[in-house]
Amino acid sequence: MSKHILVIGGGVIGLSAALECRHRGHEVTVLEAGTCGGQASGAAAGMLAPYAEAGEEPDALFRLCQLSLRRTADWVQKVEEESGISVGYRKNGSLQVVFHEADAFLLESKRRWLREAGAEAEVVSGNRLGQMEPGLGQGAVAALWCPEEAHVYSPDYVQALQSACRKAGVRIREQLGRLIWQGHQGDKRVKSPAGEAFEGDEVVLAAGAWSCEWEQSLGMAVPVHPIRGQICAYTGVDAPRHLVFTSQGYLVAKPNGTLVCGASEDVAGFDTRVTERGIRRLESWNKDVWPALQGEQPFHHWAGLRPATQDGFPLIGRLTRHPEVILATGHYRNGILMSPITAEIIADLVDEKSPALPLDSYHPERFAVTSY
Ligand SMILES: Cc1cc2nc3c(=O)[nH]c(=O)nc-3n(C[C@H](O)[C@H](O)[C@H](O)COP(=O)(O)OP(=O)(O)OC[C@H]3O[C@@H](n4cnc5c(N)ncnc54)[C@H](O)[C@@H]3O)c2cc1C
Incomplete structure (x- = not known):
């Protein structure tokens, strides 16, 4: 049965969910406060790195990220074909580099569990590491x-998603201001600050760091908060062949010749300005890791707000207290990576099909029973 789905938020999560729901035959409208991709999604470094980002064990977040990585090549191909826009997908592999002998043991234990979890992973050192990435610091x-x-x-990925959505027949409305669901007033509609009302059969909340603003109308805790990421880019320098991660940050070379270096994790409310201190810290760190950056200045710096959650896992699922509302938010550091699998899960929920993996760990109602 075809439904009309309202998607709140035009970042990677909202646009990906919209595209997949449209492919499954639903009528879809994306309602965006500002510009699609104008927040975290357009600011991201675009890494698809579940193994470098993983913690100490293969937890539920790891499984979601890994499954999404496995869906990525097909998803990207589809988005590129439908939009006619290249998203700069490169499978260069990553190097998680350590600078102390003692840390090499940690790499070995991570290698072991990653391999058990089905990932390709190998520890490299000495000449081999030097040959693989000759520009690394001594x-x-x-x-x-x-x-x-x-x-x-990421900027091209968002643009391609938006274009694929439009070509597939998704309606996209931008510059609406932040919409609020009127459910607490017994009304099924979503309203813009100017009073424009939209009605659908189901609503997907994909409002990134601002999703918490729906707490009042949903009558429940939506524990998403902004964590600012400051990031910068260089041009005209020799760039690494791999994604390079260290305990301090990462370096990633883009097909347009820029080298992106990120990123800070600051608590700064909804402030998206960069600070001198934040960028200086990135600059001093990355010159040690990648000496070619000595004497270079970033040509561009920017910041975005990651949608963080209390336990680090996203909020994905249909609400039991408001079954017409589905949450797709809180993807924190890995929303670009998790966009293909999130799109699939949201479309499965709309179609009332079982998703590819159990959703208990991501259920939006897993937190304390806060009532408003
Ligand atoms: C510096 C930085 C680097 C990053 N690097 C990576 C990376 O390498 N790999 C990776 O996977 N992830 C990365 N991330 C994280 C990733 O960017 C996010 O997880 C992802 O973009 C979240 O997507 P989203 O669609 O949920 O949120 P957003 O992109 O923030 O989109 C939410 C949208 O909803 C709109 N909105 C909000 N409230 C409302 C409302 N009430 N009504 C209508 N519209 C509303 C906003 O205007 C916004 O456009 C990075 C983030 C930052 C900041």
Whole structure:
């Protein structure tokens, strides 16, 4: 049965969910406060790196990220074909580099569990590491090489998603201001600050760091908060062949010749300005890791707000107290990576099909029973 789906938010999560729902035959309208991709999604470094980003064990977040990586090549191909826009997808592999002998043991234990979880991973050191990445700083001792990891150019990815959506017949409305669901007033509509009302059979909340603004109308905690990421880019320097991660940050070379270096994690409310201190810290760190940056200045710096959650896992699922509302938010550091699998899950929920993996760990109602 075809439904009319209202998607709130035109970042990667909202646009990906909209595209997949449209492919499944639903009528879809995306309602965006500002410009599609104008927030975290357009600011992201675009890394698709579940192994470099993983913590100490293969938890539920790891499984979601890994499954999404496995969906990515097909998803990107579809988005590029439908939009006619290249998203700069490159499967260069990643190196998680350590600078102290003691940390090399940590790489070995991570390699072991990653392999058990089905990932390709190998520890490289000495001449081999030097040959793989000749521009690394002298102090690099060893690295965990994960050849499956990849990246996209986020601004182009958002543009391609938007174009694919429009070509598939998704209606996209921008510059509406932040819409609020009127459910608490017994009204099924969503309203813009100017009073324009929209009605659909189901509503997908994909409002990134601003999703918490729906707490009042949903009558429940939506524990999403903004964590600012400051990031910069250089041009005209020799760039690494792989995605390079260290404990301090990452470097990733883009097909347009820029080298992106990120990123800070600051608590700064909804402030998206960059600070001198934040960018200076990135600059001093990345010159040690990548000496070619000595004497270079970034030509561009920017910041975005990651939608963080209390336990680090996203909020994906249909609400039991308001079954017409589905949440797709809180993707924190890995929303670009998780966009293909999130789109699939949201469309499965709309179609009332079982998703590819259990959703308990991501259920939006897993937190304390806060009532408003
Ligand atoms: C510096 C930085 C680097 C990053 N690097 C990576 C990376 O390498 N790999 C990766 O996977 N992830 C990365 N991320 C994280 C990634 O960017 C986010 O997880 C992802 O973009 C979240 O997407 P989203 O669609 O949920 O949110 P957003 O992109 O923020 O989109 C939400 C949209 O909703 C709109 N909105 C908000 N409230 C309302 C409302 N009430 N009504 C209508 N519209 C509304 C906003 O205007 C916005 O456009 C990075 C983030 C930052 C900041």
